[in-house]
Amino acid sequence: xxxxxxxxxxxxxxxxxxxxxxxxxxxxxxxxxxxxxxxxxxxxxxxxxxxxxxxxxxxxxxxxxxxxxxxxxxxxxxxxxxxxxxxxxxxxxxxxxxxxxxxxxxxxxxxxxxxxxxxxxxxxxxxxxxxxxxxxxxxxxxxxxxxxxxxxxxxxxxxxxxxxxxxxxxxxxxxxxxxxxxxxxxxxxxxxxxxxxxxxxxxxxxxxxxxxxxxxxxxxxxxxxxxxxxxxxxxxxxxxxxxxxxxxxxxxxxxxxxxxxxxxxxxxxxxxxxxxxxxxxxxxxxxxxxxxxxxxxxxxxxxxxxxxxxxxxxxxxxxxxxxxxxxxxxxxxxxxxxxxxxxxxxxxxxxxxxxxxxxxxxxxxxxxxxxxxxxxxxxxxxxxxxxxxxxxxxxxxxxxxxxxxxxxxxxxxxxxxxxxxxxxxxx
Ligand code: SAH
Ligand code: SF4
Numbered sequence: 001x002x003x004x005x006x007x008x009x010x011x012x013x014x015x016x017x018x019x020x021x022x023x024x025x026x027x028x029x030x031x032x033x034x035x036x037x038x039x040x041x042x043x044x045x046x047x048x049x050x051x052x053x054x055x056x057x058x059x060x061x062x063x064x065x066x067x068x069x070x071x072x073x074x075x076x077x078x079x080x081x082x083x084x085x086x087x088x089x090x091x092x093x094x095x096x097x098x099x100x101x102x103x104x105x106x107x108x109x110x111x112x113x114x115x116x117x118x119x120x121x122x123x124x125x126x127x128x129x130x131x132x133x134x135x136x137x138x139x140x141x142x143x144x145x146x147x148x149x150x151x152x153x154x155x156x157x158x159x160x161x162x163x164x165x166x167x168x169x170x171x172x173x174x175x176x177x178x179x180x181x182x183x184x185x186x187x188x189x190x191x192x193x194x195x196x197x198x199x200x201x202x203x204x205x206x207x208x209x210x211x212x213x214x215x216x217x218x219x220x221x222x223x224x225x226x227x228x229x230x231x232x233x234x235x236x237x238x239x240x241x242x243x244x245x246x247x248x249x250x251x252x253x254x255x256x257x258x259x260x261x262x263x264x265x266x267x268x269x270x271x272x273x274x275x276x277x278x279x280x281x282x283x284x285x286x287x288x289x290x291x292x293x294x295x296x297x298x299x300x301x302x303x304x305x306x307x308x309x310x311x312x313x314x315x316x317x318x319x320x321x322x323x324x325x326x327x328x329x330x331x332x333x334x335x336x337x338x339x340x341x342x343x344x345x346x347x348x349x350x351x352x353x354x355x356x357x358x359x360x361x362x363x364x365x366x367x368x369x370x371x372x373x374x375x376x377x378x379x380x381x382x383x384x385x386x387x388x389x390x391x392x393x394x395x396x397x398x399x400x401x402x403x404x405x406x407x408x409x410x411x412x413x414x415x416x417x418x419x420x421x422x423x424x425x426x427x
Pocket of ligand 2: 153188
């Protein structure tokens with residue numbers, strides 16, 4: 001999400017005549033695009049702000065900007081630190097040229113207005129991915145859910161969907177430039193809905209439209225919400241070979257009591273039913289998730305339910321977090337953050353340990369299979385080998401046989417680790 005926002009910002013600034021540099025000492029303006037989802041993400045940003053502030057002291061006239069979620073969350077409190085000159089929220093990037101015009105050491109600038117309409121639909125992002133194989137396309141912004149632990153609805157505003165024709169145009173454009181994969185991005189892609197007087201396009205229809213750009217263009221998407229992922233979406237995936245067989249389906253907890261308290265609006269049983277449906281339609285579908293350990297009032301029994309759900313589903317991979325209270329959220333206002341830090345850490349470690357074992361099982365189950373891999377380039381560890389992802393999103397490494405980045409290679413999986421498949425080229 002943030003990579004895509006950065007690309008939108010580059011595009012707006014390039015149009016206004018600004019040039020990009022990756023050398024801090026050369027920059028007249030340095031901006032940090034920020035995330036507020038967990039406290040440690042914000043702590044890292046504070047570290048960066050300090051580094052930028054030191055650079056600013058050595059180079060008078062240089063400005064420091066904070067954009068994105070942390071700008072939205074902390075607003076003018078950031079200016080009060082005097083370490084920051086410019087604060088711009090996620091819906092205000094179009095104001096950047098105007099704000100930069102007005103910016104001076106005595107006149108810091110801020111725009112953190114959220115919008116009900118802004119989708120940056122007409123802005124062609126300046127791609128920052130150097131490989132030129134895989135592009136992110138934002139299909140919607142904001143979120144209308146109120147998961148009680150989550151700060152996103154407050155920092156990124158209400159949900160709005162982008163005009164599907166501008167999305168298809170962007171996919172065509174990157175495909176013509178040589179990209180072979182697009183990932184459609186939104187906080188809850190399944191609730192994508194665009195209506196005009198003559199047309200209604202839901203997420204399943206959008207997926208089909210983007211997949212029709214070319215059978216050689218792979219389509220991925222994230223993030224799916226268990227309460228909203230529909231049979232129609234699953235059927236569209238199952239019947240369209242270039243929509244990748246991978247779903248990121250954050251479960252957060254295996255305990256229905258916790259899920260209710262998190263306001264996720266599904267139960268353990270509902271989640272397991274969705275997984276069963278996915279697997280019945282697409283037995284080869286990759287499945288990954290997000291899990292939170294130690295949410296307010298979580299008991300050992302709740303925690304064991306998370307472990308047992310993970311055992312039962314067998315995710316390929318997971319992002320796993322200890323609960324981090326975010327100011328202003330429903331949970332922060334209503335529930336004490338009462339699971340001691342050492343208990344959170346122990347539970348998180350148990351979750352990670354289980355997932356590592358499951359990942360290895362899931363990767364091992366691929367041995368003997370033939371997969372089609374989109375080549376990303378030489379493997380980092382061994383430049384004689386190539387790497388790339390299979391449709392199910394698993395990273396594969398195999399000996400180069402004349403293919404280059406952007407080609408599709410066919411491999412037979414012969415070995416694996418818990419995060420990589422190792423293969424041999426086949427015809
Ligand atoms: N929209 C997506 C993900 C948004 S944030 C969804 O609904 O799943 C990405 C992940 O960060 C979440 O899935 C959740 O696991 C984690 N997360 C969000 N808020 C958190 C918090 N306060 N503490 C710990 N993890 C959190
Ligand atoms: Fe946050 Fe829930 Fe929205 Fe995801 S769906 S961004 S977790 S409020």
